Amino acid sequence: MVMNVSFEEIETKKKTLTGLGLGQILSLLSTCVVYSSSELARKGVNAPTTQSFISYMLLAIVYGGIMLYRRQTIKGKWYHYCLFALADVEANYLMVKANQYTPITSVMLLDCWAIPCVLVLTFVFLKTKYSLMKISGVALCIIGVVMVVFSDVHAGYRAGGSNPVKGDILVIAGATLYAVSNTTEEFFVKNASTVELMTFMGFFGAIISAIQIGIFERGELKGIEWSAETAFPFLRFTVTMFLSYSLLPVLLKSNGSAMFTLSLLTSDMWAVLIRIFAYHEKVDWLYYLAFGTTAIGLIIYSMKEKDEEEQKDEQRKLLDEEGGEEI
Template identity: 40%
Template sequence: MEEAAAAVGALPPATTAAAAAAAGAEPSVGAAGSSPRRLLALLGAKLCTWHIWKTIVLGQMLSMFICGTAITSQYLAEKYQVNTPMLQSFINYFLLLLVYTTMLVFRTGSDNLWQILKQRWWKYIIVGLADVEANYMIVKAYQYTTLTSVQLLDCFGIPLMMALSWFILRARYRLIHFVAVGICLLGVGTMVGADILSGRQEGEGSDVVIGDVLVLLAASLYAISNVSEEYIVKNLSRVEFLGMVGLYGTIISGLQLAIVEHKDIMKIQWNWKIALLFTAFALCMFGLYSFMPVVIKVTSATSVNLAILTSDLYSFFLGLFLFLYKFSGLYIVSFVIIMVGFTLYCSTPTQTAEPRALPQPSSAGLDNAALKLEENDGDTPAVAVQFSRGETVVVSTN
């Protein structure tokens, strides 16, 4: 051992780092040297991987879907005075019902729709209710508060999502994850500053307090829905999540639609342009819901929500041509900051805590206990140990 240690110590630093990398260990800063070039090379090698680029591309695809829903909704509201968020959501949930719930109906075994309803029906009611109301509240909030408040308060869902992931999914974060989230939130702050300078805050709203409360509630419900989605997608299946959300989302949004929006629907002056905008919104929303579980399975719910922070920027860039927004260089700066934070977050995977071992029973509780000790080694027989008063009987199961 001393000779081997001496031999390793005689190797140059680059060889030592290479040997550590080959053994599966990360080379230390000392092994890589203190040169800034080597540090940058290590950082570049860590960031420029297929997983990082795939995550970035997938996240920005989700942002484009959200951008499509925002642009079509704004066109309906500003050009045709159509404000029917629940009708638009109902169409999306109905499409999910037609596609994914139907797939569950024709499945066999424990993955069949009827078996899922027997085992987990009440859990999906909670998930469906959270998803439907989050979509409704965030759209409703724009009628009461400003765009600035919505953008800032909606970020409340990210730390809440991290907390839920910590306790429910047992995710464990490192310092770089908290730094990355802080950088992303700084990018959102820069974007809000650009909105104020360009005059996009659009007044102060009719009742700011109600609007802000709606945004906070929507962010909380989105956090619950997305963390539940991550758990279901990674432990059950994507089709099950989408099928059950489509089923309960259609029922809940349909009832709410009949109660709160039936008068607004009657006022719509239907034509092919309005129908086309509704269709475009439904397709973008359906694409978002269908594609998001794929991205969450590759990354996490928190990572996805950091990625879609850029959706407002895509909406702004399109609004430069469609709605004649005023341009500000701060939008470019905010986009770069958000992307840097998102890339840093994805550069280091989160850890999953092991479940705690159950405490061993005390000696007072062993009177009538039966313990079965199973060994993974095939050569060792399983043994059952039975405890009775005054004696111990050992019985081999083989």
């Protein structure tokens, strides 16, 4: 009996460490995506949908090829995947667009707005119950988000953004759509094949992006002067975006959204370092206060509770029931 318990503890620690490692990789990729997008904006590249289009194409080609090779049976409904892809495409568009107006530190910190949005969505649609401790953690995250907005208003003239307040609003809107996308993705990951999910996300994402490019960005693409200085960050954005999409379902399935939320905390640290050392910009003191408040909120939100496993079991049962009805 003792040996069995010890083995389970080892497996649990191994799973946690694996999740932490994978989470840090996703954190670095997320920072790299924002950094690349900000760099393109500085070079005058105003084509947010085009930046994501190739990533969706890669997802459709790579995972679609795997799906065809395996001859998998489609479990989900196409219009569910289409709506999911639509939310993701527009979230990416808003986030990339925000880099033209606000510094990358704000983009990374304001991503935390997705946390309360995810809580509301999971409470309404997945019937997940949250304790007072988790709600207090979310409240601190929201306070941190408000501090970021005020810091941009206070230091906008030297923050490097042309319109920080407008950029902050775009980030918050994008984070809300990311919450919708991530909640939907977590449902699909636990009820359908990851390969199927990535295939249709890439397929519909590429179609929606192509339509949007044709309507809004065709003129912008003609005005871009392509060179090594613009092509490299564009390529870096595409590759890191593809890797992020590929690894996120693995983390959601093995460790859940709490681990992913905690991992994103370090992306804010990387963003600050990039801004200080790569852009040689000053960081307003409110950023540090906002980061500390957000960090405390995320830690409180991610702390384990005694009834956590019971809540997870109830959520799995609910997902299985809804999966049988909808998919």
